[in-house]
Amino acid sequence: MENLRLPLGQWVEALVDFLGDVLGWLFDAISSVLGAVYDGLEWLLVSPPFWAIIIVFAAFAFWVKGWKLALGTALGLLLIVLVDQWEAAMDTLALVLVAAAIATAISIPVGIWAARNDHVSRVVRPVLDFLQTIPAFVYLIPAIVFFGVGAVPGMIATILFALAPGVRLTELGIRGVDAEVVxxxxxxxxxxxxxxxxxxxxxxxxxxxxxxxxIIMLSLSMVVISGMVGAGGLGGEIVRALGRINIGLAFEAGISVVMIAMILDRLTSAFADPDRSRRVSKARSARDKQDAAGSVSRIPVAG
Structure with a gap:
């Protein structure tokens, strides 16, 4: 019994080596595409002056919810500027937006498919259990092996870590629709x-x-961990503060993560607000009525 051991780790290492040899070209292509998207979004967020980005986000928050959310968004972003974490925060925001967008693009179609097919649901459920329960640091190891060090492995690990709740809640929402309405x-x-x-x-x-x-909240939590593999941003600042036992830097980077999380949380929650949906529907109906009235008024009258 002393020598009884299942060489599961060796099998996994062999599988990873095999995938690296066979699909290395695919991983390189994915790394190039994700790196280009991330660099472009990072440039878009960092290049303009900070006050322009704050105005854009505040205007978007005002359109989504109202002046209270716009004011809170502006104050939260201004706090990031005042603690001198603006560029690191924008790097983190770019990484979160790319990873969350890809995770959402994967999770919603899979959730719809699982809701409409019980066989798919039975296959997907244990995979999601695996993704949700495996320690977050484990995602980083194969990501480094396949994609090297930098922002891309951080994004890959973040996508895998964050997509499970999107699939589950999409399936739950579709299955929860009243059967009589369908x-x-x-x-x-x-x-x-x-x-x-x-x-x-x-x-x-x-x-x-x-x-x-x-998905966005889990992406933010994983992005900080991804700082350990050179993803940079606020995660890199926290890792640097940890190495130096710098409490002040850790708190400044941490509060910046909190501000970004609160802003993104309020924005995404506002889109699910039934009151907002009704307001948008009323505004659209009023606009359609005005267009119809204008069309009638332009009809020439005979005589």
Whole structure:
């Protein structure tokens, strides 16, 4: 019994080496694409003066929710500027936005597929359990092996770590739509695609947006850990503070992460607000009525 040991680690290492040899070209292509997208978004956030970025985010927050969220967004970003963490925060924000966008683009279609197919749901569920329960640091090791050191392995690890709640909450939202509403759509001859677009997705939007919110929050938490593999940004600042036992730097970088998390949380939560959906629908209906009235007034009268 002393020599009884399952060489699982050796098998995994052999698999990783095999994938690196066979799919090295694919990993290089993915690294190039993600690196280019990240560099472009980082340049877009860092190059303009900080006050211009603050105005853009405040205006977007005002459009989404109102003046209170706009004021809170502006004050939160101004605090980041005052603690001299602006460029690091923008690096982190770029990484989070890219990783969260990719995780969302993967998780929502997979969640819809799982909601519409029980066989897919049974296969996806244990995979999601694995992704959610494995320690976060474990994601970094294969990411470094396949993609080297820098922002790209941090993004890959963040995507894998964050996509599980998006799949689960999308599936939950689609399955939670009242069956009678779906049957009514079928009775009127709607195709499955139209039922999905016009009935299931709108009714499941709060649950889906909650999943997107969780993706962003998990992305932020993983981005800090990704600082250990050279991802930079606020994660790199925290790692540097940890190496120097610099409490002040750690607190400044940490509070900057909190500000970004609060702003992104409020923005994504606002999109799932039913009151906002009703306001947008009313504004759209009023605009359509005005367009219709204008069209009628332009009709020439005979005589």
């Amino acid at each position: 049957e009514a759509g079928q009775a009127f001859g709607a195709t499955p695609g139209r039922i999905l677009r016009q009935i299931q997705l709108p009714l499941a939007l709060p649950s889906i947006m909650a999943g997107v919110n969780q």
